[in-house]
Amino acid sequence: MSESPKSSRQAKKARRELPLDDELSESDFPLLDDTYDGEDESTDITLTTSDLVEFKVHSGALIASSHKFRDIIKTIDKEDPVIRFKDEKIETSEIVRAFLDIIYGKPLAMYDRKYEDTVMVDLIKFVRKYEARTVHEVLRLNFKEWNFHKADKLRIFTLGANLDDQEVCYRYHQSRAPILA
Numbered sequence: 323m324s325e326s327p328k329s330s331r332q333a334k335k336a337r338r339e340l341p342l343d344d345e346l347s348e349s350d351f352p353l354l355d356d357t358y359d360g361e362d363e364s365t366d367i368t369l370t371t372s373d374l375v376e377f378k379v380h381s382g383a384l385i386a387s388s389h390k391f392r393d394i395i396k397t398i399d400k401e402d403p404v405i406r407f408k409d410e411k412i413e414t415s416e417i418v419r420a421f422l423d424i425i426y427g428k429p430l431a432m433y434d435r436k437y438e439d440t441v442m443v444d445l446i447k448f449v450r451k452y453e454a455r456t457v458h459e460v461l462r463l464n465f466k467e468w469n470f471h472k473a474d475k476l477r478i479f480t481l482g483a484n485l486d487d488q489e490v491c492y493r494y495h496q497s498r499a500p501i502l503a
Contacts, residue, residue: 352376356414358422367395367403369422375415377422387425389455412448420445424457430464446484458485465490 481492
């Protein structure tokens, strides 16, 4: 029986070598994300999320997205360029992956609910924390432009409120959608 391409690919990815320590268990070793896995050899920085998933990315993409990331990157060890996220609510692999998808130009899939509402709200909090103005604007414009006939109007209102975007909230009000369906 042959392995599926995805599982064989995952099997080939080794966990990152960390110094042995009596306090570390197998679950303390970061796993490598399937999409941001460093296959592009020009990636030069690793992000390790609070749930121990690693993302190999381009420092230039992070620098362009946020002056806070620029400041962090200036101070990290050049021999082992790793940013370790600690916040277990907004710095998880799901949030970081959504953030990276935006800075790498991938479209937001709102209609098929790729991201649950809590993920989008936590993504907005992550964007605010790192003052990623470009990503904030991408989110704002996407929420503003989504077709209100296809999207859940209350969902758009909630996300607009979390972005402090009065125009998105106003569009909800103008649609005269009932608050409770």
